[in-house]
């Protein structure tokens with residue numbers, strides 16, 4: 001994806017293409033089984049990929065718990081180790097990062113390409129040692145994903161930025177707090193500025209920040225190390241930089257998007273599922289839409305949600321928004337659910353420019369969908385039929401799983417490795433709820 005850096009005359013850099021992984025496996029789903037029972041959601045992917053780089057800002061070891069065992073986490077373990085940090089990672093248990101031996105400030109091309117969040121090493125290394133060099137990040141191909149706002153934020157903290165040949169170089173001497181007003185709400189930009197500002201001299205004020213749950217979780221983690229972050233989750237975040245940060249043991253929040261995907265899958269199969277370890281208040285926009293469709297959603301004890309369907313689903317309209325609006329990451333699984341709702345649903349994707357690729361695949365399963373620019377018109381059909389389909393990105397893969405679970409017959413999902421970037425043990429979880437789902441090698 002191209003990005004422009006006004007500081008050096010908008011050099012157009014070679015757009016880094018997400019790594020297209022060779023198909024090694026396929027997922028096989030025989031649809032029609034209602035999901036029933038209880039499941040525990042994993043820790044949040046998009047919080048984990050911010051909190052792990054943040055450990056580099058510390059002057060002592062940190063231990064993080066509840067991390068999901070997913071590809072993006074494993075990629076960050078490799079990156080921190082190559083920077084010289086000592087990382088002890090026990091999947092499903094904890095990760096301890098001792099940043100003291102880390103002397104590196106560069107992340108190579110292949111490592112940067114493994115995930116979108118590699119660019120958080122820019123903010124973390126800028127805060128740690130005043131400089132950083134990271135290649136253009138990878139991540140899901142859901143449209144142009146420039147990072148001009150990240151670079152604007154770093155410059156507001158006194159950094160020189162350079163983006164040439166697909167590499168981003170930043171250096172600040174000194175790194176000083178400043179005011180950042182984002183032109184649009186950006187999760188990545190907000191996180192990157194928070195990371196650098198935590199160790200900058202003086203105070204940083206971020207106007208028009210993102211308010212997602214993982215923004216608040218990162219602030220809580222930074223504060224647990226002695227940082228002074230106030231206002232996360234509101235329209236203004238203020239950070240008073242600290243000379244040093246002490247060690248911490250921190251438990252990341254549950255995954256909002258995995259919770260939502262499981263809720264949608266329960267509704268899609270007309271099952272009865274209780275999801276434990278989640279935060280119902282993070283799910284309110286999805287819960288409201290599911291209730292509008294006629295799905296029964298019950299919040300239990302502030303840490304569980306029960307989803308049941310009795311009867312048919314009504315069509316609804318979806319418009320993705322920044323938090324607390326309907327999350328763009330749930331647009332894809334939700335649009336799969338809407339293919340068999342009674343009536344016509346309109347889905348507007350306002351955050352990313354190309355986040356409907358999954359709909360071509362689901363149309364192969366019998367869905368009737370028309371896409372005009374960033375709007376999908378979904379005419380409900382009585383049922384879907386299993387077919388061979390291909391995942392094109394993480395949440396597109398999740399949408400194909402939802403479609404396969406509800407379809408009549410067998411669905412083959414190629415390139416399921418995309419799904420592994422953001423969902424921990426997805427087949428095991430769904431099988432424990434009664435799904436007929438497995439994976440097999442592809443010759």
Ligand code: EPZ
Nearest residue numbers: 046116117144145146147148149150186187188329351352
């Ligand atoms: C994060 O992506 C998430 N990724 C995405 O989740 C999520 O969809 C997105 O936030 C929105 O919630 C991670 O946290 C690793 P943005 P990010 O910066 O940071 C434009 C998933 O499936 N923009 O909030 O890339 C941008 O093009 C992934 O888990 C600029 O123009 O999202 C987009 O249109 C997919 N310039 C919009 O803002 C910038 O400098 C929102 O992007 C930055 C962003």
